[in-house]
Amino acid sequence: MTLLKWKPEYSVGDPAIDYEHEMMIRQINTLYDQLDACADSEAIEAVLGEIHADISAHFALEERMMKQANYTGFEDHKEDHEELLDQLHEMMELNFQSPEDRDSLLKLRLSDWFGHHFSTFDARLHRKLS
Ligand SMILES: [Fe+2]
Ligand SMILES: [Fe+2]
Numbered sequence: 777m778t779l780l781k782w783k784p785e786y787s788v789g790d791p792a793i794d795y796e797h798e799m800m801i802r803q804i805n806t807l808y809d810q811l812d813a814c815a816d817s818e819a820i821e822a823v824l825g826e827i828h829a830d831i832s833a834h835f836a837l838e839e840r841m842m843k844q845a846n847y848t849g850f851e852d853h854k855e856d857h858e859e860l861l862d863q864l865h866e867m868m869e870l871n872f873q874s875p876e877d878r879d880s881l882l883k884l885r886l887s888d889w890f891g892h893h894f895s896t897f898d899a900r901l902h903r904k905l906s
Contacts, residue, residue: 779808780887786894788902796834797894803827804886811878817871824871828864835861838901845905853897860889 780801787794807823835857842850863885872878 778805779882780804780890783891786891788894788898789906790902793838793898793902796837797898800827800831800834801890803830804882804890808878808882811872811882820872821868824864824868828861828868831864832861838898841905842901847901847904849897849900853901856889856893856897860886860893863889 782798782801786797788797803823803826807820807827810819810823835854839850839854839857841847842853847853863881867877867881870877870881872881
């Protein structure tokens with residue numbers, strides 16, 4: 777089952793950034809599928825590590841772009857990035873030991889964050905810079 781779906785309103789008008797966002801959604805779906813298939817904790821840990829590394833790199837890129845452009849929304853935008861990284865750290869610590877974790881952590885927190893961040897913070901940023 778697919779947890780997150782790419783939506784046209786997520787598009788920020790920069791194909792390279794949209795591509796990275798789509799990859800992020802794809803990775804979260806892979807994690808969700810693995811949890812659904814009851815993959816072992818090592819496999820889950822590996823996927824979470826990969827997601828964390830790729831998302832951190834994407835955030836670092838956007839933060840560099842904001843600094844270079846003296847973007848006024850830098851602090852708030854960075855704070856929202858850190859919010860997601862905190863959620864991922866928490867997931868890495870819990871490693872989805874209980875079935876409830878899967879729904880509460882992935883479905884509620886991550887899908888909310890993605891739906892909100894792309895269409896607000898990222899849309900504002902990338903439209904301004906393009
Ligand atoms: Fe962002
Ligand atoms: Fe982004």
